[in-house]
Amino acid sequence: MARMGRPTVDVVLTEDERETLLRWARRATSSQALALRCRIVLACAGGASNTQAGRDLSVHPVTVAKWRRRFAADRLEGLVDEPRPGAPRTVSDAQVEDVVVRTLESTPRDATHWSTRSMAAEVGLSQSTVARIWRTFGLKPHMTDTFKLSTDPQFIDKVRDIVGLYLAPPEHALVLCVDEKSQIQALDRSAPVLPMMPGMPERRTHDYSRGGTTTLFAALNVATGQVIGQIHRRHRATEFKKFLARIDNEVPAGLDVHLICDNYATHKTPAIQKWLAAHPRFHMHFTPTYSSWLNQVERWFGLLTERQLRRGAHKNVQALERDIRTWIKHWNENPKPFTWVKTADEILERLTGYLKRIKDPSH
Structure with missing residues (x-):
């Protein structure tokens, strides 16, 4: 006796439907699921049974029967996924607003x-x-983050002066951001570093031995990103004057030199003032107090720390200084200048916004 089951639905296509199914099945931007459904319907329209179509397309016959019925009932629209009902929303807009307000205001x-x-x-x-x-x-x-407001009475004028050098540097001149990174320590771990392995980061001991300190004087060329560096064991006015002489030797004689510095006392001693008076092409531009973020060389120092110093191991100062010189050499082989995008007005407007948000009127 023949086995009884659900009758197979015949699939008859119009020419437009056949062209559409073929296009969807071959189009590169169609999803794999939609392309498979199109091939199933085309196979069924060609007279294949559910079992035969499933075998040819490597799917279960039940899947073939499902899309045969869906197409017969809804035609092309039946091949698109039906919207799936999700769980009802349990958090209202008022509750979301309450969480945000409480977080910000209490x-x-x-x-x-x-x-x-x-x-x-x-x-x-x-x-x-x-x-x-x-x-x-x-x-x-x-x-939480930290900030420090400048108390410099000439803050606005200095901001406009330095930002002006960044955005519109003078002709026939070189703009250099100058500073020293002092107290760079030669640190060596008490045990060898364990290298990184799959599933495990590099590991090092928490304790270390100190091998001395050194100071790096650096001048960042705003236009090219190149750095003039000089290392000294101390950072007095004497060393700073030697660094100025190094800059004077490396910058072509026909260019003026605009130096952006902070307000460190070493930069303003009588010996430095005398040297500057003897070299009139040098022009000093001091950042406002507590405003080292205006000096682009500080960003370069951050890269040096991140890529070389923080995870470096040095048994003595000589090894540390050698690695710093090598890093500067590699940097200058492919320098990348920093792009300053904020105008002085935008900076001052942003600062005004900070001041308005301070609750304590005594500040």
Whole structure:
């Protein structure tokens, strides 16, 4: 006796449907799922049974039967995934707003800042929900940053002067950002460093031995990114004057030299003033107090620290100085200048915004 089952639905295509199915099946931008469904329908329209089509296309016959029925009922639209119903929303807009407002405008009674646990207990939501809301709105109560306001009475004038050198440097002149990185320590770990392995980071001991300190004087060419460096064991006015003489020797005689420096006392001693008077092509531009961020060489020092010093191991000062000189040499082989994009007006406007947000009127 023949086995009885669900009757097979015949698939008959119009010319337009056949062309569309062929195009979708071959188009590179079609999803793999849609292309497979198109091939299933084409096979069924060609007279293949569910079993035969499934064998040819490497899918289960039940899958062939499903898309045969869907196409017969809804034609081409039946091949598109139906919208899947999701779980009903459990957190309202008012609850989201409450979490954001509490995070920004209040603190818990027993702590200086909110945690996901304390906020969840406060508003009656889960920790994961609070974490998602904070992540969505970019809120990080556990993090803090520092800043320092300049008390320099000439702050505005100095900002406009230095930013002007960055954005519109004078003709026939070189703009150099100058500073010294002092107290660079030669540190050597108490045991050899264990190299990185798959699934395990590089490991090193927490303790170290000190091998002495040195100082790097550096002048960053704003236009090219090249660096003039000189290493001394001390950082007095005597060493700074030697560094100025090094700059004088390396910069072509026909160019004026504009030096951007901080307010360190070494840069203003009578000996330095006398040297500058004897070299009139040198022009000093001092950053405002507590405003080292205006000096681009500080960013270069950050790269030196990150790529060479922080994880370096040096048994003595000589090894440290040798690595610093090598790093500067490699940097100058392919220098990359920093691009200054903020105008003085934008900086001052941003500072005004900070001042308006300070709650304590005494500051």
